[in-house]
Amino acid sequence: MEQSYELLPEQFQINPSLPIYEQFVDAIRGRIVTGLIPPGSRLPSVRELAAGRSVNPTTAARTYQELERIGLIVTRRGQGTFVTLEEAVIAEARKTIMRKAVLEFKIIAESLGLSAEQMLNFDKEDSNDRQ
Amino acid sequence: MTDNNRLSVPYNEPVAVECQDVRLTVKKKMILDGISFQIPTGSITGLLGPNGAGKSSLLRILAGLTLPDSGSAQIFGKPSGVDRLGVLSMLPDRANLPGWLTVEQWLGFAQGIYPDWDADKAEQLLLQLSVSTEVLISAMSRGEEARLQLLTCLSRKAPLIMLDEPFTGVDLISRERIASAVVSELADGARTFLIATHDIREMELLFDRLILMGEGKIQGIEDVDTLRRSGKSVESRYREVFA
Numbered sequence: 582m583e584q585s586y587e588l589l590p591e592q593f594q595i596n597p598s599l600p601i602y603e604q605f606v607d608a609i610r611g612r613i614v615t616g617l618i619p620p621g622s623r624l625p626s627v628r629e630l631a632a633g634r635s636v637n638p639t640t641a642a643r644t645y646q647e648l649e650r651i652g653l654i655v656t657r658r659g660q661g662t663f664v665t666l667e668e669a670v671i672a673e674a675r676k677t678i679m680r681k682a683v684l685e686f687k688i689i690a691e692s693l694g695l696s697a698e699q700m701l702n703f704d705k706e707d708s709n710d711r712q
Numbered sequence: 713m714t715d716n717n718r719l720s721v722p723y724n725e726p727v728a729v730e731c732q733d734v735r736l737t738v739k740k741k742m743i744l745d746g747i748s749f750q751i752p753t754g755s756i757t758g759l760l761g762p763n764g765a766g767k768s769s770l771l772r773i774l775a776g777l778t779l780p781d782s783g784s785a786q787i788f789g790k791p792s793g794v795d796r797l798g799v800l801s802m803l804p805d806r807a808n809l810p811g812w813l814t815v816e817q818w819l820g821f822a823q824g825i826y827p828d829w830d831a832d833k834a835e836q837l838l839l840q841l842s843v844s845t846e847v848l849i850s851a852m853s854r855g856e857e858a859r860l861q862l863l864t865c866l867s868r869k870a871p872l873i874m875l876d877e878p879f880t881g882v883d884l885i886s887r888e889r890i891a892s893a894v895v896s897e898l899a900d901g902a903r904t905f906l907i908a909t910h911d912i913r914e915m916e917l918l919f920d921r922l923i924l925m926g927e928g929k930i931q932g933i934e935d936v937d938t939l940r941r942s943g944k945s946v947e948s949r950y951r952e953v954f955a
Contacts, residue, residue, distance in 0.1 A: 597916055597945035600937060632896040635888065636917045637756055637936075 586618050588625060589634070601636055602643040609644070613653050613664055614675045624654060624662040651677075727789070728753040728872055728904040729774060734783035736769055736928075743769045744780065745928040751906060753788075753871075756898055756918050759908040760950055761925035767908040768805050770925070771876050774906070775802050787872060798828065801870035803861055805877050805908075811850030815843060815860060819867075826868050834867040840896075841889050855886035862890055866897050872904050873897070879911045887914045894918065916946035924953050 589608055595601055612618045624645070625633070631641035645662060648654045652670040656662045665671065683697070690700045729751040736744040744766045751757050759767050772778040773785050776793040785792040788799055809818060815838075823829045838845065841859040849857065862878060875894075879887050891914055897903060909915055922939075924932040931953050939949055 595917060598940060598943055598948065600940045601917065628896055631898075632892045634917070635891040635895055635914075637920050638895060638898055639920055640917075 586612075586622060588612075588618065588630065593634075595634070595636070601640045602647065605630075605640070605644040606647045609648060610651075610653060610674055611678065614671060614678060618664055620664050620666050620668075620671065622664045624664065626661070726753050727751065728755070728787070729906060730784075730786045730789075731770075731774075732784045734770070734773060734780045734785055736766075736773065736778070736780050738769075742928050744773070747783070747925075747928075747930055749923055749930060749933055751904060751921065751923075753904050754898075754902050755921050756894070756905040756907065757921040757923060758912075758915060758919035758946070759906055759923050759925060760910065760912065760946075761931070762910065762954055765925040766928045767925055768876055771802065771804075771874050771906070771908055774874065775800060799870055800872040800874060801865050801868040802874040803865040803876060803878055805880070809849050809857065809860065809864075811848065814846055814848055815852075816845040818849060818860070818864075819845070822864055822867070828869040830867055830869055833869075834863065837863045837866055837893060840893050841886075854881040855883045858882045859886055859890065862893065866893065871902065872906070875905070875907045875909075877909055877911075878907065879909060879914060887911070891915065891918060912947050912950055919946060922946060922949070924950065926954055 589605065589612075593608060595604060609618070613620075624630075627638060627641045627645060630636075630644070631638040634641075645654065645656075649656065649662075651674060652667070653665055653674055654662050655665055686700070687697050690697050693700075695703075727750050729749075731747050731749055734744050734747040735742075747766075747770060759770070761767055769778065773780050774787065774792050776796055787796045790796060810821075813821065819834055822834075823831060837843075841863055843856060843860050843863055847856075849860070852860065858878065858881065862875070865873060865875065878890055882890065894905065894907075895918060898905060907915060907919075919936050922932070922934040922936060923930060924934070932949070934949060936946060939946065944952075
């Protein structure tokens with residue numbers, strides 16, 4: 582089956598000062614959750630991923646291991662690796678991203694001496710003012 | 713996933729290269745001053761250091777082309793030497809291919825020299841590295857010749873590949889092609905790479921281990937994942953050690 586999506590955007594920038602497989606996992610998880618990589622899609626092989634990005638094959642292998650551990654991808658013996666068809670798993674991954682975003686939001690709010698709610702109220706007033 | 717699992721645990725695999733207290737003096741000048749390290753099978757190790765650090769001398773000792781004054785160098789558990797040439801494929805620094813041959817003639821020649829030559833692999837690499845077969849080697853650009861040399865090196869089935877400055881005089885696109893070819897080679901089996909270079913940027917995503925060498929001594933041996941976990945890149949570590 583021809584691949585009709587991009588596993589990672591062509592211009593994906595790797596930060597060489599952080600573990601690379603974590604950057605790959607975050608990016609691919611985001612793309613699965615938002616549907617950019619549809620459920621059931623066949624993923625490139627570890628080797629193709631590594632060669633395509635010129636990263637160590639271990640990095641590519643670890644990326645898939647981690648995605649497999651959280652259930653977002655499944656390996657079918659002799660057929661390859663696919664995005665899960667289980668909506669519940671994708672929904673759970675979506676929650677993980679949301680939790681992380683909310684946590685970051687709260688940390689910023691806290692550093693400003695505000696609650697998350699005060700920040701959201703501010704946003705409401707601010708956008709009313711601008712209209 | 714058996715393939716993936718195997719790739720992720722290279723440190724449990726046998727040792728591909730081992731040096732113990734290797735010393736070399738040339739004309740009373742200390743070139744290698746007590747070099748000791750190990751490389752596990754399946755690793756892509758970067759041998760990094762400034763010019764004159766002793767990297768090429770070390771590779772020549774591993775290849776059995778130079779004898780150390782003292783100390784031992786072992787390849788897959790046996791001492792380096794001419795009889796170990798069959799298990800390693802080396803891309804030497806400043807190599808010259810016979811300019812009067814065409815690429816096709818050279819490849820025919822290489823097939824005759826190397827008992828472990830893989831003609832199918834050579835075909836595949838010709839495409840991957842975009843090397844055309846009818847050209848005279850003397851008419852090739854530096855980048856093309858570098859790609860042909862790498863092709864020659866990778867078309868053997870030897871389990872240990874040593875590359876000495878594979879990027880010297882090579883343009884950006886060729887560098888990317890070379891890096892990508894190296895990756896797909898590694899991923900298809902248990903090959904071990906030892907790559908001496910000072911062009912860190914093109915290669916830093918490839919390495920899983922670093923051997924930092926300066927003034928004939930080991931200045932550091934690093935696990936690249938551990939470095940990144942502490943917020944450092946290969947390049948920043950290199951600067952820390954050598955700046």
